[in-house]
Amino acid sequence: MTKELTLSIIKPDATRRNLTGAINARFEQSGLRIVAQKRVLLTRAEIEGFYAAHAERSFFDELCTFMTSGPVVIQVLEGEDAIVKNREIMGATNPANANPGTIRKDFAESIEANSVHGSDSPEAAAVEIAYFFSKTEIVG
Ligand code: CMP
Numbered sequence: 001m002t003k004e005l006t007l008s009i010i011k012p013d014a015t016r017r018n019l020t021g022a023i024n025a026r027f028e029q030s031g032l033r034i035v036a037q038k039r040v041l042l043t044r045a046e047i048e049g050f051y052a053a054h055a056e057r058s059f060f061d062e063l064c065t066f067m068t069s070g071p072v073v074i075q076v077l078e079g080e081d082a083i084v085k086n087r088e089i090m091g092a093t094n095p096a097n098a099n100p101g102t103i104r105k106d107f108a109e110s111i112e113a114n115s116v117h118g119s120d121s122p123e124a125a126a127v128e129i130a131y132f133f134s135k136t137e138i139v140g
Contacts, residue, residue, distance in 0.1 A: 003080060006086050006129075032079040036076040038074055041072075050128070086118040090104055090118050
């Protein structure tokens, strides 16, 4: 077991419904620690850069429009196996396939408006954390 960091984003569908605290409680109750957090309105350029790996997907344009439609809460979560653990807490990308008790099962509106993003690998976590935070902003 190793202590890891992962990037999490609480998406506009969740901030709009005032679910930031409810979602953060899921992380904290599962043993993850929020070691950096900021609420921002992303620019189109920022989210296009963040989701660059999805640029060729049919849903890319709509996804970027959704992600700039309201505030997001961007955070770094710390804990044992934080990357896998966070993906378990979030549930499947499509809420229709998410397990009971997961964030997406309980809160997501659709496959696009799925309430949270979480890094899917150690490599992605390193890139995604550095995209939004400097080292001095992460306080464990
Ligand atoms: P996320 O984990 O942030 O990674 C990419 C995002 O694209 C995903 O969550 C969804 O919000 C969105 N997404 C994935 N598949 C689809 C799809 N088929 N249609 C619309 N949006 C999608």
